[in-house]
Amino acid sequence: MERKCFSEAKEHLSAMEPADIAEGLEELSSTQMVLYFRLLPKDLAIEVFEVMRWDEQQRLIEHVTDKEVGEIIEDMSDDDRTVLLDELPAKTVKKLLLQLSPEERQLANRLLNYTEGSAGRVMTPEFIDLKKGMTAEEAVGRIRSVARKKETIYTCFVIDDARHLQGVVELEDLIMAGSKTEVESIMDDEPVYVNTTTDQEEVARVMSRYDLHTIPVVDKENRLVGIVTFDDVLDILEEEATEDFERMAGIQPVEDSYLDVNILTMARKRFMWLVICIITEAFTSTVLKHYSQTIQTVVALTYFIPLLIGTGGNAGTQAATLMIRGMTVGDITRKDIGKILLRETASGLLLGGALAVLGFARAMVLDTGFDVAMVLTFAVVSVVLMGNLAGAILPLIARALKMDPAIMSGPFITTIVDVFGLIVYFEIARMVLKT
Amino acid sequence: MERKCFSEAKEHLSAMEPADIAEGLEELSSTQMVLYFRLLPKDLAIEVFEVMRWDEQQRLIEHVTDKEVGEIIEDMSDDDRTVLLDELPAKTVKKLLLQLSPEERQLANRLLNYTEGSAGRVMTPEFIDLKKGMTAEEAVGRIRSVARKKETIYTCFVIDDARHLQGVVELEDLIMAGSKTEVESIMDDEPVYVNTTTDQEEVARVMSRYDLHTIPVVDKENRLVGIVTFDDVLDILEEEATEDFERMAGIQPVEDSYLDVNILTMARKRFMWLVICIITEAFTSTVLKHYSQTIQTVVALTYFIPLLIGTGGNAGTQAATLMIRGMTVGDITRKDIGKILLRETASGLLLGGALAVLGFARAMVLDTGFDVAMVLTFAVVSVVLMGNLAGAILPLIARALKMDPAIMSGPFITTIVDVFGLIVYFEIARMVLKT
Numbered sequence: 071m072e073r074k075c076f077s078e079a080k081e082h083l084s085a086m087e088p089a090d091i092a093e094g095l096e097e098l099s100s101t102q103m104v105l106y107f108r109l110l111p112k113d114l115a116i117e118v119f120e121v122m123r124w125d126e127q128q129r130l131i132e133h134v135t136d137k138e139v140g141e142i143i144e145d146m147s148d149d150d151r152t153v154l155l156d157e158l159p160a161k162t163v164k165k166l167l168l169q170l171s172p173e174e175r176q177l178a179n180r181l182l183n184y185t186e187g188s189a190g191r192v193m194t195p196e197f198i199d200l201k202k203g204m205t206a207e208e209a210v211g212r213i214r215s216v217a218r219k220k221e222t223i224y225t226c227f228v229i230d231d232a233r234h235l236q237g238v239v240e241l242e243d244l245i246m247a248g249s250k251t252e253v254e255s256i257m258d259d260e261p262v263y264v265n266t267t268t269d270q271e272e273v274a275r276v277m278s279r280y281d282l283h284t285i286p287v288v289d290k291e292n293r294l295v296g297i298v299t300f301d302d303v304l305d306i307l308e309e310e311a312t313e314d315f316e317r318m319a320g321i322q323p324v325e326d327s328y329l330d331v332n333i334l335t336m337a338r339k340r341f342m343w344l345v346i347c348i349i350t351e352a353f354t355s356t357v358l359k360h361y362s363q364t365i366q367t368v369v370a371l372t373y374f375i376p377l378l379i380g381t382g383g384n385a386g387t388q389a390a391t392l393m394i395r396g397m398t399v400g401d402i403t404r405k406d407i408g409k410i411l412l413r414e415t416a417s418g419l420l421l422g423g424a425l426a427v428l429g430f431a432r433a434m435v436l437d438t439g440f441d442v443a444m445v446l447t448f449a450v451v452s453v454v455l456m457g458n459l460a461g462a463i464l465p466l467i468a469r470a471l472k473m474d475p476a477i478m479s480g481p482f483i484t485t486i487v488d489v490f491g492l493i494v495y496f497e498i499a500r501m502v503l504k505t
Numbered sequence: 506m507e508r509k510c511f512s513e514a515k516e517h518l519s520a521m522e523p524a525d526i527a528e529g530l531e532e533l534s535s536t537q538m539v540l541y542f543r544l545l546p547k548d549l550a551i552e553v554f555e556v557m558r559w560d561e562q563q564r565l566i567e568h569v570t571d572k573e574v575g576e577i578i579e580d581m582s583d584d585d586r587t588v589l590l591d592e593l594p595a596k597t598v599k600k601l602l603l604q605l606s607p608e609e610r611q612l613a614n615r616l617l618n619y620t621e622g623s624a625g626r627v628m629t630p631e632f633i634d635l636k637k638g639m640t641a642e643e644a645v646g647r648i649r650s651v652a653r654k655k656e657t658i659y660t661c662f663v664i665d666d667a668r669h670l671q672g673v674v675e676l677e678d679l680i681m682a683g684s685k686t687e688v689e690s691i692m693d694d695e696p697v698y699v700n701t702t703t704d705q706e707e708v709a710r711v712m713s714r715y716d717l718h719t720i721p722v723v724d725k726e727n728r729l730v731g732i733v734t735f736d737d738v739l740d741i742l743e744e745e746a747t748e749d750f751e752r753m754a755g756i757q758p759v760e761d762s763y764l765d766v767n768i769l770t771m772a773r774k775r776f777m778w779l780v781i782c783i784i785t786e787a788f789t790s791t792v793l794k795h796y797s798q799t800i801q802t803v804v805a806l807t808y809f810i811p812l813l814i815g816t817g818g819n820a821g822t823q824a825a826t827l828m829i830r831g832m833t834v835g836d837i838t839r840k841d842i843g844k845i846l847l848r849e850t851a852s853g854l855l856l857g858g859a860l861a862v863l864g865f866a867r868a869m870v871l872d873t874g875f876d877v878a879m880v881l882t883f884a885v886v887s888v889v890l891m892g893n894l895a896g897a898i899l900p901l902i903a904r905a906l907k908m909d910p911a912i913m914s915g916p917f918i919t920t921i922v923d924v925f926g927l928i929v930y931f932e933i934a935r936m937v938l939k940t
Contacts, residue, residue: 381783
């Protein structure tokens with residue numbers, strides 16, 4: 071009976087998508103996970119393992135035999151293996167590497183030696199290589215014979231005896247060509263490629279620009295050493311977008327998903343910018359103490375401090391976000407600075423003017439007198455303009471200093487605008503109220 | 506001489522990537538653009554046109570003959586054409602549609618009728634369809650004969666006579682199979698698919714989850730009507746990430762790139778949230794007026810208002826960003842609310858405690874007395890905790906109300922924290938200072 075149950079489960083599992091099986095396994099206890107994992111046909115098991123989250127991969131390999139671990143690690147894609155080995159403790163990695171065949175071990179070690187976040191680190195060497203002189207028929211024959219262990223067969227790479235990249239040929243063109251056509255005559259002999267040291271974000275950008283499923287990666291001597299495929303690009307894009315979101319909120323990039331990160335680690339990642347901001351913000355105390363005479367004379371001025379600096383900060387966050395995102399997707403470059411300043415000045419005056427009317431009305435309703443209302447009006451226009459300009463300029467400065475513009479986070483811009491906004495507010499107050 | 510020049514230019518252009526040619530053309534004056542565009546071989550010209558920015562496409566079609574426009578529009582990919590027709594003024598669209606062959610016109614009209622942002626709107630009907638009973642050899646033969654007008658030949662779709670989707674087969678499997686093998690036996694008969702009404706963001710998520718190059722799109726009756734390919738996914742992901750960045754900064758999504766949007770439109774997109782925030786922020790004035798007695802007695806309390814509410818807002822922005830991004834990538838769901846509240850409370854106390862030490866030191870340095878320093882200390886812990894909890898809870902509420910959680914933007918959360926933070930600050934002050 072139990073046996074029948076298992077064979078049914080086996081059949082059921084085999085019809086499912088690897089991503090769905092992986093998700094299902096992740097919900098189970100370790101014992102059950104291992105039980106179901108062992109029901110999977112070998113090939114599917116490897117595929118499922120490849121798409122599991124790395125902490126779940128780790129849980130699984132802790133509960134199966136060393137022999138099984140060896141088989142999984144040996145057969146999984148080289149790029150997925152790099153990711154796993156990256157995350158595991160050094161001791162486990164060492165143990166795992168010893169179980170690999172000498173060939174795979176050498177490969178795994180080589181991939182782990184590329185810098186984190188580089189093309190070398192995310193690529194896989196499992197590509198199909200062809201020679202210039204082959205005919206289309208021979209090429210398809212070679213593809214058929216080596217396809218099983220390759221990441222993709224749809225894009226093939228033409229290399230010479232020294233493994234230099236000479237061209238790229240699509241399977242589509244091989245199939246459409248006459249069987250005697252030489253590969254050389256249908257290949258793209260000026261293919262787009264990246265280097266092992268190219269940043270993964272740049273790899274994704276190039277692939278997206280040229281609509282490539284697969285891109286070749288060459289080493290310093292222009293030898294083809296690997297490929298990056300489109301599924302890697304999707305992962306890279308998601309990872310990089312998350313990093314940008316975090317940076318722009320003043321959080322240092324967190325590697326794992328929210329619920330998996332240790333609370334202390336998360337606090338540490340958030341702490342730095344909170345400290346930078348509170349130290350910068352400390353200047354507002356100096357500013358306010360400096361104007362304490364004015365405050366004591368016209369207490370009503372304090373009523374609008376949060377409204378004023380809040381509005382300036384919001385405008386600044388908006389401008390900075392437009393700027394940073396524009397730079398990330400390539401719409402904005404440094405040479406546009408003139409146009410940008412013009413636009414942000416114009417929209418600062420427009421938005422500031424409209425919001426100032428609301429500020430004026432608010433002050434009148436609160437019965438603080440016409441003079442205070444006028445001070446607030448001018449101050450709102452000024453801080454919105456300041457917010458816009460700070461939001462526009464600071465990310466450009468970061469880029470000019472070769473930093474990620476996203477480092478000019480909303481919180482930081484808000485803080486800067488707070489300090490200068492208050493100075494402007496009280497200077498206007500002094501002039502108008504003659505205190 | 507000039508002729509030789511042109512033929513050289515022609516040769517040079519033909520060796521370039523379409524994306525690079527498009528970028529080059531976009532830099533030119535309209536006359537030169539047309540001149541160079543006409544040098545391109547027909548197929549390449551269409552490819553170049555497809556990857557041009559839509560406003561540049563518009564500029565080009567305004568400067569070539571109606572006949573040329575007709576040829577371009579007729580031959581371009583159906584999905585790229587939908588995007589172009591979407592952006593053009595209604596009058597131009599009508600004129601262009603008239604120039605299409607009846608078949609293509611009907612198709613263009615049909616695609617334009619799907620909701621914006623749906624799978625129907627981004628799909629192309631240019632897929633390869635096969636029948637169950639075909640052998641692998643027959644299938645490859647069919648692929649060879651129809652490939653030229655198709656978006657991809659690597660994934661083929663098996664349909665019955667009523668065009669119902671029955672399975673998906675990869676070219677790889679057709680090539681690896683024996684020539685007499687039936688398509689039915691190698692196809693995936695439970696393929697992952699989406700509906701014409703599926704949101705494009707969901708399409709991208711599904712394709713990324715299952716590592717698909719191509720996904721079939723079916724209509725209400727489960728008939729295969731189109732496919733979405735991986736290059737579309739990259740565009741969708743970029744577009745959706747930009748929208749999220751904008752929403753989180755309190756900007757309504759802007760369709761064009763920063764420098765192309767009309768200044769008034771951009772101001773309009775930014776205005777709504779600035780107004781919502783300034784109106785909410787107006788409550789801070791009420792709060793401060795309410796405590797004016799306390800302020801007048803201990804002016805030093807005002808020195809720390811920006812520092813206090815700024816810190817709370819920063820913590821709130823951080824927490825909201827982690828939450829919203831976690832929901833977008835699928836790491837966080839509503840059932841995690843207990844864990845989330847626990848985490849944010851813990852990290853709020855941790856971060857708040859650490860920052861409070863800095864706040865205390867700042868007050869002592871500013872010589873405002875031990876009591877005020879203590880008030881600030883307690884207040885900092887409270888606002889950081891409040892920021893964390895508001896940042897965590899508000900996006901979850903938005904999701905529960907079926908809204909995009911990104912609507913709970915940094916500026917909005919900051920504003921909420923400002924209002925409540927001030928109340929807490931002055932209540933603590935009243936208790937400690939007994940004013």
